[in-house]
Amino acid sequence: MQKKQESAHASRAGTQKQSTVQTQGGAQTQKEAQKHAGAQKQSGAGAQKSAQILPAQLVPYRKYLCSAALIVSFFLFLQVLDADMGPVVKFVAALIILAASGEFVRRSYSLDGGWGLIMLRSKKGLSLIDRIASENQTLLKWLADIGLVVSFGLLSYFMMSKEARKPRRLLALFILSFPILIFLAAAVAPSVFPILSSALNTIDFAQTGQKLRAEASGVPIFSLVLLASLFVGGFALLTALSLLGYSIVVLAAVANALLGNSAPLDNTSPGAAFILPGINLPFFEAIFALAIMLIVHEASHGLLARVGKIKLDSAGLVFFGFLPMGAFIDPDEKQLKKTDMHTQNRVLVAGSASNFATSIALFLMLILFMHATYDFRADAVRVEAGSLPRGSALLEINGTLASSSTPLYAQEGMLKLNGKYLGSFENITFEPNSTLSMLTDRGAFSLNATETGKIGILYTVVQKSGAGWLVYYPNNALLMFIYTCLALAFALNFVVATINLLPLPFFDGYQALAATVKNKYAVQAIMLLLLAAFAANFLPWLFK
Template sequence: MAAENGGRLSTTAKIRISFVAVASLLALYADYISAIGILNQILLGLVVLFVSGMIIKKIGSLNGGYGVYMISTGKGIGTINRIAKSHKSFWNNMALWGIVLGFGIFSYPIVKGKISKGTFAFGIFTILFILLLVTPYFSYSLQFIDLPGLQARIASAQTASASSGVSPLSYLSLVITVVFGFSGFVFFSLLLNSFSILLAVFAIFQHFAANGIVTTKPLQGVIPGVAPIIPGLDIPLIAGVIALAILLVAHEFSHGILSRIFKVRIKSVGLLLFGIIPIGAFVEPDEEKVKKLDAISQNKIFSAGISANFVLMFVFFVPMLLLLVFALPHIYVQKLIVESTTPGFPANGVIAPGAQILSWDGVNVSTLSQLEAAAAKDVPGSVVTVLTNQGGHSFIAKPENGSSRGFIGVDVGQVSSPVVNTPLKSTEYFLYTVFALSFMFNFLVAVVNLLPLPGFDGKRIYDASVKDKRITNFLAAVVVVTLLINIIPWI
């Protein structure tokens, strides 16, 4: 760890920084387990990180500001040099593969004459493989992200997909991604979510015009397209830090490796932290030498980090899948939770939302299929006995909409929760958490980096490949507008 003036930190400074880091870690953990609400947790966590970052910056005389500071060093450059000297063909092909993933069929003018037909076809095949066979598993990773309404939205989407099949928008997204790569995918996703948010805002204005009352209910079903992901606040602390650190180091080291392959000197490497949370890593090449390279060499350097993140996505996907199939069935237990009760039916006001249903008509139930089978014999006028974790109840079933079935008026959802009551289960669940988060975060970092925004790899690829800068500036402006719209649900 180097100080701003190039000197090393004293032992006293290291001890003081360690004390601040531990105190910050404990404060974040206390915030994570508190019951003050997710938005308050995020705000409090940001304050903790801001204050700890400012203190650490001052103690170590580090570059940075507003709680963010940079740790730079010369360590790691030797490792980058050694890797760059071996398997040059692999790293070149991986970078070209990443360009195809990033820009799909549209990337052909960029890589024409520099990529084999097999590598190009493999890139297009990889796009289809990811969309059709990999992305459906992101729902397993999203369960570790604690954002308002996210889990309900996932469950709703899964139910809608199961009942109506693949939507036309899914086919459109598939076509766009094959043609324009994952840059088109992320751009289309932001536009689509922006449209949903604007429709919700329009509904709010309509309600106000008709009733003179402002309601935010239409926005409650919309997930913000932009959200803070902070270990210890909305994702697990230790697993989240490990996942972020791995993807950031791999991303930046890959930039450095391709830079060295093209004889560009690396000045320094390091980490960017907010408080104690790594939010970025960097490899600082000689930018003047990078600018003197031809366009395809520059694009290989710029796409290297994106390519590495796609590779890591697959690397973590495999063990996540293995644990999902072989370990998690022994860790997770299924529960039936009452989500709401219907006014006018016997259970309303008797069984509270959040109660767990243990048995129905004397039959132990823990899944919706078991509940459906147990309740199949209920008819209007029959006695229905329900045992919950809050007590037992008996009701007289009532008909609904002329149905021959009897109902007591409870809406029930099935939830899964881990039971990690042994060291083996705890270890398996922790590893599963790390793999699941790494799997998803590597994908997200790869596709978001393709956006044509300043400081993003995508912007540098556009600048090196598109002569008319007005096109790049227009796309960047559209992305900025969509990002601002996607923040609206947080306001």
């Protein structure tokens, strides 16, 4: 019996010894094996699927195969950009190319992600986040609470802890927060769509904003509701009501079109649009803008998570095919859900709060940039939509400078047409049935006015002073590139900050609502209502 025990003990010792010996052929130690098993576990089901994408004999060549796949997808992407097809078809084609190449690379290397998104995880940068968070805990908590008030208005009271709701602290918080909320609503928000439209040539964002404002002004009580919602529920409630309001406009236009009257739908722009660099956003400028927006957003989540003693699992970069789409930071989700409500809401709102702050900084930079480059600005009329190429500068009409011609000219910072003051966007009217020669920076065109004198273009005056300062059109390519980068970064930061507050699946607003409201049925009902409104805003694309 004793010999058997000694034999068994020796056998176990021999096995343990053997397992720690690395042979010349490259056998793994137990430590390496555990590390490898952990990596397989982290990659999850994706690792099991990726093992099937390449035959065993091709695995040694996957570096070359993946490089070839990305190069081919890049050239196919360029072909789609130059193809003569509608914007929706072009968008879908580019999406398929990027998703296919991204998924091939992801599965070949057992990387995290899915549907073409590749997540490259790392622990780098986490120590820096730890250090910043530990040295600035009080400041970061205050900034997050200001973000809560800006995002959720007076309703943020119910999203905080009892300690944070002490009268003196709460009063100081509101005194700091509401001026920021008012500045964002009164100065920054009205500039977003005009600036975005001036930087892009594919989507008429300005018309959507105008349509919603026109509908609101036609119903005074609706305007009052929107104003009250800003103070009661911050940008979260204002955005939700605006989304619902414009979805009603869209659905009414679609209903009219189905009944045979397509005019309302023709004049209704989509309230939402998917964006993709190179398709409906300038490629390099969009990459720059998205990088700023995502890095700021995700870093803020990480900082507030560490302030709340929540572990960060990893950080990294996200690619969609060959396109870099931004960065991410992964807090421990289980630990986050176990923390108190206020800590959760601070972490969740941090992304939008930082995007709001970034949009303010970029807004001020844009103003300084446009004033600093005063002498480089073009004096022209910029075409926003219609029968001339969108984004072109209209320089002459029948040999007369467009910026000082009759009936179109600018005076005292306002646009005028036949002596009547106009808004920033208006249809130009000329002599009925006349023929006009238009000289633009993209060539000469001849247009025939209709019986009512319309030529079907929407314009904005671009001058060195006066109206049109939001529509910046420099006569220098480098300045235009810088402006477009700043404009896109500004607009995307603000848009993402507001949209992210909506209680929609995968948005921070949904998690904040779920953390605050304990009635799951109420949370689901609100989510489904806004999800339907969000989908309705895409409907006009189906009729383009």
